[in-house]
Amino acid sequence: MSANTLLIRKAAVLGAGVMGAQIAAHLVNAGIETILFDLPAKEGDKNGIVTQAIANLAKLSPAPLAEKSLAAAIVPANYDEDLGRLGECDLVIEAIAERMDWKLDLYRRIAPHLSDSAFVASNTSGLSINTLADALPAALRRRFSGIHFFNPPRYMHLVEVIPARETDPALLAGLEAFLTTQLGKGVVYARDTPNFIGNRIGVFSILATMHHTEQFGLGFDEVDAITGPAIGRPKSATYRTSDVVGLDTMAHVIKTMADTLPEDPWHAYFKAPAWLQALIDQGALGQKTGAGFFRKVGKDIHVLDLAQRDYRPAGRAASEEVAAILAIRDPAEKFAKLRASTDRQAQFLWAMFRDLFHYSAYHLADLAETAREVDLAIRWGYGWKLGPFETWQAAGWRQVAQWINEDIAAGKAMSSAPLPAWVTDGREGVHVAEGAYSASAGRPLPRSAHPVYRRQRFPDPLLGERFDTGxxxxxxxxxxxxxxxxxxxxxxxxxxxxxxxxxxxxxxxxxxxxxxxxxxxxxxxxxxxxxxxxxxxxxxxxxxxxxxxxxxxxxxxxxxxxxxxxxxxxxxxxxxxxxxxxxxxxxxxxxxxxxxxxxxxxxxxxxxxxxxxxxxxxxxxxxxxxxxxxxxxxxxxxxxxxxxxxxxxxxxxxxxxxxxxxxxxxxxxxxxxxxxxxxxxxxxxxxxxxxxxxxxxxxxxxxxxxxxxxxxxxxxxxxxxxxxxxxxxxxxxxxxxxxxxxxxxxxxxxxxxxxxxxxxxxxxxxxxxxxxxxxxxxxxxxxxxxxxxx
Missing domain, CATH: 3.90.226.10 (2-enoyl-CoA Hydratase; Chain A, domain 1)
Incomplete structure (x- = not known):
């Protein structure tokens, strides 16, 4: 089978929640007739839950549908009456709630109705793909993998593909071509570990930021002022992003890490801080409830002040010293000054980056084939200009590694786990002319040779990559x-x-x-x-x-x-x-x-x-x-x-x-x-x-x-x-x-x-x-x- 022979004429999405409905919307954006399934409604039209979900697409911002009339191309269905229609579908994406027992039960229900050629995928954000695959008939396992879209699926470039043990490589190649060209996505292959790459590294970064916010006594608005565009990240920075995502969702992802990664050397930090749990207990879940770390008071934005145990007008900014440091163009000079400064904001930023670099290097072999996948997953899934390894390399790999080791020895780092030996083997970084470093292979590996990438004359470049400018x-x-x-x-x-x-x-x-x-x-x-x-x-x-x-x-x-x-x-x-x-x-x-x-x-x-x-x-x-x-x-x-x-x-x-x-x-x-x-x-x-x-x-x-x-x-x-x-x-x-x-x-x-x-x-x-x-x-x-x- 060639890499481009996974033919998708019709698709099904199981689960009409916000994510499932938006995945269905993007499939019809791409001209793919899509059946959207959910539970039968208890009263009235049995497809009422799905019909309402389709109607709600028009209310979401940014718009999931590229053109409003496309909503009519999403076909509503329910599990009681319409499972037979799965036989018409070439691609079936499960996107129900993150409950392993519910997913396994649904797989057992749908398996008898699937066609012999259908590719089945789970949109789980972090559950084990192999455990899910084991619930499928043996003949179906070669046609199953994880396909994790990031929210909102129309706009976020990243899709993580997580193969199961028995997934057919030829089918995966066809899936990669489909996701890349037909849906416009950047495909990153992740290993079957909890939360995969994007959420594993991204959520750890948020946890480290929360820990150091408390450690250095900074305000949430103060942190957002120095963890947004000033360091190459989105305007929503850290705490506004958490409000948009939903504090309950954030706490759930953190709990997943705590439950599934008991051996992780950073496990002690995999818990919602007391103040985050207090907000959730009060129903202040972020943007969807009108209050979280921030809330709007008239035309003004107020921020939660932990010392006052109340909201105050937001507006704390970067200190003069940190603003001057962040304006420095040379990353090596910038990081040296952050580490040497006695300013609390500078100390916070160094500590936040240090622990992110430490965690990313320690887990590289577990998460991905190369550093390339980690950097692209974070850039495409979280909107950072540079991924963690790119940032480290730009700042001077050897010097930063030495500083991290000094902080580990001094007990300043979040974990005493040693840096992997490859970090300090004399290298200047992980992105070199031959490719990106693979901790499992022990050498750099080039970009994918998949034929679909011949269509990209100028792919998204990683640090130091240069393409023929003609x-x-x-x-x-x-x-x-x-x-x-x-x-x-x-x-x-x-x-x-x-x-x-x-x-x-x-x-x-x-x-x-x-x-x-x-x-x-x-x-x-x-x-x-x-x-x-x-x-x-x-x-x-x-x-x-x-x-x-x-x-x-x-x-x-x-x-x-x-x-x-x-x-x-x-x-x-x-x-x-x-x-x-x-x-x-x-x-x-x-x-x-x-x-x-x-x-x-x-x-x-x-x-x-x-x-x-x-x-x-x-x-x-x-x-x-x-x-x-x-x-x-x-x-x-x-x-x-x-x-x-x-x-x-x-x-x-x-x-x-x-x-x-x-x-x-x-x-x-x-x-x-x-x-x-x-x-x-x-x-x-x-x-x-x-x-x-x-x-x-x-x-x-x-x-x-x-x-x-x-x-x-x-x-x-x-x-x-x-x-x-x-x-x-x-x-x-x-x-x-x-x-x-x-x-x-x-x-x-x-x-x-x-x-x-x-x-x-x-x-x-x-x-x-x-x-x-x-x-x-x-x-x-x-x-x-x-x-x-x-």
Missing amino acids: TTAWENEGVRLWHLGDEVGIVSFKTKMNTVNDAVLDGIQRAIDEAEKTFKGVVLWQTGEPFSAGADLKGALGLLQAGKVDAFDAMVANFQATSQRIKYALVPVVAAVRGMAFGGGCEFQMHSARTVAALESYIGLVEAGVGLLPAGGGLKEIALRAATQAGGGDPFDGVKRMFETIAMAKVSGSALEAKQLGLLRPDDVVVFNAYELLHVASTVAGALAEQGYRPPLPARAIPVAGDVGTATLKMLLVNMLEGRFISPHDFDVASRIADTLCGGSIERGSQVDERWLLDLERRHFVELAQTAKTQERIAHTLATGKPLRN
Whole structure:
């Protein structure tokens, strides 16, 4: 069996709790018909529990469904009446509560109904996979493993795969390909030990943080101030993260560690601190109950103060000394100063890292094949910029190891367990050119040779990893045209947030000139997110404030010329979008021959938010698409559908939603794994070229809705203005959007060309840009990152 022959047409998820329902949601995001099972309801519709769970998906934030209508693709079922339907399913994922006895009982019930080819998996976060496998018939054990999604499953990149003793390696390879490409996940293989890799290391890190919080007498807000972005971790840091997860859930995971790891040298710390248990006993379980370590009082955030035994206003921050240390770029210098400092916060941070490094090294051989799996599991599952081994290596492996040994000898570490011998064998770290260190093999091992990873031209790099950055064909200050040795050129921007300025505009046009001579296709692809935050507003505002209206008008005209150059290039230009594609970034992809968008693409024509309208050809393209869809008839219905999206500056919550909003075309491609985006986009560009690609013919007879269409749309705006839902300036902006989409002050049904619509766009854009209120909006957005309603 080849690595790609695990065919998944239909799936089942057992358990309609929050996690099971969200896994089902992500399966239907990926186009997989999914049956969601749970217990039969005691009253009314027997599928009532599942039906309610599906309805609740719409209330969750962030949204589990990439597009709301996909909820209808989840089929409700119950264990009493519908087990026979399991025979239709190629993949069955069990996601019920973390009770071994319940899981084993369910496995015995479902086993007779499974097809001979179905792959069965448990989404357990830490129970023994081999114990679960033993409850299955012998013939089924080769088709069983753990598949542990992290919450929320749509967004968290990590999936831990935990093979059982008898799991078929060929089936695992097929499963890995499915999870990677179809569901967009980063697969990490874990050993069958309690809590696997992510939660074992991640929860230990939280326990160590809690222990040292108490040891050094720090406030919970103080700890969060120094364990978030300041050390490369998410904004929610430690205690806010615990509140989001739920303190009862946290206590349950801690108890699982205590119950299942009695021999662990750190076992004495596997218990909820008294103050955590007290919060749970009071029903203060975190965000879901409105109070935990933090609670909201009006608009203010208060934090639990252990000394006062009450909440106080939050706001303690990093000390001046620690803030200065954390600002140091060199990790070795940073760690040396943390360890040497007498500041309590610095001592806390050193102790927290020391015990994390100690624990990770001691258990490496138990948890994973190499240090790579540990670092990626923590990065992808917990959102850290560097995993524990990467952090240690960056800080100076030998020196840090010496300090850890000194602290162990002095009784300062949480455990007296010795560091493994390999830690101090003269190495400089665990990530080297040959691969990542394997404690069980005693040598570094390379990345997986699985064929699915050939699709990742630039995988997520570990510390020190470098990938071929290609050969430059041409570049200027704004863009680089390069290639990877094939016939597809790649254009990448060089600006901050990949914004669009004159150098980018001129660069794209020149790059396409060069590509037409050298390549058979071009991909617009950025080396990191976002695709583009849109036009360089700061530069544009500078021109306006200097009174250089002609230069500003010329810049807008050049923007339009660039979009048109993309559209009418003699080689296919494919936009490879991930992350934000706002304003001009959205317009560039609208003009491309095809867009290939990662699922997590947030696309929008957002100019109305800063008092402008799309003027890089976006409104022209929408008017043209509406006319095309009308088949020569009245385009007003199509224009009306898009009008609200643009006037309200709506941004899609996913690439699938962007299709619903009309910002992506029906034949644009959605890719679930962002690391495969360049591969797919290059393949699409090559395929278009192989088909004998020609750009579209210029549109010279576009029927428009005219002044009647504009008047109809303005009537909608009058009602909103009178109801004070919009301001007079909002009304002006939206009216100009309506006028452009409808072709200006001409009769309904008149025919115009693209230049007519582009001129309308540009005129309205330049006039709006000269108004005081629009300039106030631009300045406010630049200063705060938030829109101004004036």
